[in-house]
Amino acid sequence: MARIAGRFGRVEPRASARAYLLGLLSKTERKNCWQLAEQAGHVRPGPMQRLLRYARWDADAVRDDLRAYAVEHFGTDGGVPIVDETGFVKKGRASAGVQRQYTGTAGRIENSQVGVFLAYATSRGRALIDRRLYLPERSWCGxxxxxxxxxxxxxxxxxxxxxxxxxxxxxxxxxxxEAPWVTGDEAYGQDPQLRARLEEAGIGYVMAVACSTRVRINSGRTPVRADTVAGRLPATAWQRHSAGSGAKGPRHYDWAWIHIGTDGHRHLLIRRNRTTGELAFYLCWSPTTVTLAELVHVAGVRWSIEECFQAAKGQVGLDHYQVRHWTSWHRHITLAMLALAFLTAVAASTASDRRARPHPPARSLAPNPNPMTVPEIRHLFAASISPPAQSAARLLHWSTWRRRHQAAARHSHYRRRAADEPAE
Structure with missing residues (x-):
């Protein structure tokens, strides 16, 4: 709050913003103005509603503070911006940007709003750092x-x-x-203008594309479909790499890459599921020569934004709003993103402290607890800002207990996954 307090010219909206953020971090089941006002001890939702609709403050300026905060707390030289969208299913036709459109949230065409987001992922954490509400052309712009x-x-x-x-x-x-790479899914990888702008800016990219995407191999005159290229590859073209660690261990896939175009910095990257054989395709460009492992790493980072959406909706109420106004949407979304960035920054800080502590003796039978996660930190923080039914020592005891059992479960998953892997 000290970081963003100067964005509010009056004390009333500043106090409401603090109460709103605390509400987003609380155990409140639904994080809309009515519930957050009750959580804050207000007698009516008016202060929260004014904060989102009428109070004088610039959500874009707070967004700038949020972006700087995220980079400061868990940014590294290898940070990767990720672009993607998520849907917000709504009723009626009055909410800004709402129409019947496909949304991955529901997996079908629904009456919904669609927000385009930018996430920032590093080895220390990931968070949403920017947002835009998509405004359909036919039903809204005209x-x-x-x-x-x-x-x-x-x-x-x-x-x-x-x-x-x-x-x-x-x-x-x-x-x-600092962004040496950008990644995104097919909706963005298929757009040649976005790829051209990234190349003009000297930013490398690994962008997912459809199997029907056509590429030129060996400067050939006739473009070839990406799935046709994959079908012609010999067995020796495939290499096993991990796209990063998941909840149950490393995510191993078979990967192949093919030079396309006239220079050595443009590739078609192909991922093959080692169980189902399912293929995924990426167009890649880099300003300098890179390795296959580096492209695989960037491709694997793309899933971080899905984790951000899950955490933002599940932990800080990104999709709990009940507002229709353009300004109100951007204000709620920005404050929810800020709450998520705070939790991620705390997680990054506790991870650094954990690495700095000496390891326990090898003979210890109890596994070390897993690192603090965003849900665990929100649970502890919510308990600390409410009148505690339990002592702080009791809360920390249960936190350690949960994380020890999570660590044991993860160890079991990793061991089973390692046993299933064929010998090199």
Missing amino acids: DAERRRAAGIADETEFATKPRLAWEMIAAALDAGV
Whole structure:
């Protein structure tokens, strides 16, 4: 709050913002204005509603503070920005940007809003650092009355999702965020303009594309489908690499890469599931020569944004809002992202402290607890800001107990996964 307090000109919205953030971090089941007002001890939801709709403060300025906070607390030289979208299923037609459209949240076409997000992932943590609400062209951009009712400014024009993604990437670069790589899913990898802008900026990318994507092999005149290229590869072209550690151990896949284009910095990367044989494809470009392992690492980082969405919705109420106004949406989303970044920063700090402590004797039978996670930290923080039914020592006892059992379960999964791996 000390970091963002200067963004609020009056004490009332500043106090409401603090109460709102505490509510997002609390055990409150639904984190909307009514529930958060009750959690804060207010007699009515008016202060929370004014914070989101009428109070004078700039959500984009708070977003800038959030981005700087994230980079400061868990940024490293190897940080990777990730672009993706998530849906917010809604009822009615008054919410800004709502229409019947496909959303991966529901896995089908639903009446929903779609937000395009930028995450920042490093070895120390990951968090959402920027957001844009997608405004459909036909149903919204050309309807002045509907725009006015939802509080959408006249100067807000239609922008494709890849265009919104580039705006966020460019803003992060302008703010000094170091980004040697960018990654994203097919909706963004298929857009040639986004890829061209990244190349112009000297930013490498590993972007997922469809199997029908056509590429030129060995400077051939006729482009070939990516899945056709994969089918022609010899067995020796595939190498086993881990795309990073998951909840149950390293995520091993078979990988192949093929030079495409006229220079040595452009590749088609192919991932093959070692159990099902399912293929995934990525277009890659880098300003310098890279290894297959580096491309695999960046491809694996892309899933971090899905973890961010899961944590933001499950822990800090990213999708719990009940607002229709354009400004209110951006304000709630920004505060939820800030709450998530706070939890991630605490997790990064406790991980650093844990590495600095001496290891217990090898003869100890009890496994070391897992590192503090975002859900565990929110659980402890929520308990500490509410009148505790248990002592702090009791809370920490149960935290250690849970994390020890999580560590034992993870060890069991890793051991089973290692036993299933064929010998090198």
